[in-house]
Amino acid sequence: MSALEMPSSGTEEVAEDSLARPQRSVDRLLAGNAWLVFAFLYLPILVLAVYSFNDNDRVGVWGGASTRWYGEMFTNARVMDALWTSITVAVVSTVIATVLGTAAALSMERYRYRGQRTFDGLLYLPVIIPDITMAVMLLLFFVQAFDLIFVATGVQLSRGVGTITLAHVAFNISFVALVVRARLSGLDGALEEAAADLYASRWQAFRRVTLPLIAPGVAGGALLALTLSLDDVVIAEFVSGAGSTTLPVYVFGALRRGVTPLINAVSVLMLGGSILLVLLSLMVSRRRDQQ
Structure with missing residues (x-):
């Protein structure tokens, strides 16, 4: 056999x-x-x-390794002003967008009211609208709003850091709401009902039960909003004013005059910041999935 x-x-x-x-x-x-x-x-x-570590003034000609351009970047007043403007706008707009986006996600996921579907569709429009279209819309809005304010009060407002911040809040709300709502959809509503049965008010139930459970989603949405704000160039270019240039807008304007090793160093700085934020977002998302 x-x-x-x-x-x-x-x-x-x-x-x-x-x-x-x-x-x-x-x-x-x-x-x-x-x-x-x-x-x-x-x-x-x-x-x-x-x-970006090229010692030569010409971009395409290697002149040896050097950190010269990074030193010039940190001593360049215009670059540093643009950097701090970007950070200020990103932090402020992220805080506001995170609060409003989380509230919007809660209203869409936990409550039912008239016009909810319409609001749901409008909330996600900034996600699908092209940046250039939204930039033109926001520019027209600010121009018309400032004209009305001037006619009504005599106060003349102009575009600057405030308009950039409001514009970033306008499109970041949708992204935060998407992330937080995804977290809320997997959350058992019985936990909030149990808190209400234990005589907790709505605010207490949210603060002690809902918020800790959705915190990873809120953090992930905030990091996404921060990244989008720091990287935005089209909308910021349209709604900014004199003395309110963000770092991406500065780089975009400098590229019109030609690429220099200084622009390479600034680009690497922006790239490093974006990668760091993406890694933090992935870490938060992984922690959220493990919970």
Whole structure:
């Protein structure tokens, strides 16, 4: 019997090997494609980072490694002003958008009222509207609003840090609401009902039960809003005024005069900040999923 079984065993091994070869070829092809995609996405970033340490004044000519341009960046008054403007706008707009976006998510997920579907559709419009369209809309809104305020009160307002902050709040609310609402949809409403049965008011139930449970979602939405605010250039370009240039707008304007190693250093700084915020957001999301 064993002598009869040996050929069949060898045949099965040959058959399995013949089936595994095409699969291994497909795996190699997919792996190669993945590496090509990663190279296409990240090699330009690597080149940018390397040439930000170029000692030569000309971007495309390597003159040796140096941190000269990073030193000039931190001593450049215009760059530092733009950086602090970006940070101020991002922090203030993120705080406001996080509060309003969380409230909007709660109203959509926990309550039912007339016109809710309409509000739901309007809330997510900034997510799908092109940046240039929203920038023009906000510019027209501020111009018309300032004209009405001047006619009514005689006070002449102008575009600046305040208008940039309000514009960033306007589109960040939707992104925060999306993230927080996703967290709320997986939250058991019976926990809030149990808090009410224990004579907790709505505010106490929210503060002691709901908010701690949705805190990772709120933090993730806030980090997303902060990232979007720091990276925005189109909307900030339209609604900004004299003396209120953000860092992305400064870089965009400087590129019109040509790329310099200083712009490379500023771009690397912005890239590093964005990567850090994305990593923090991923860490918060992973912690949220584990809870």
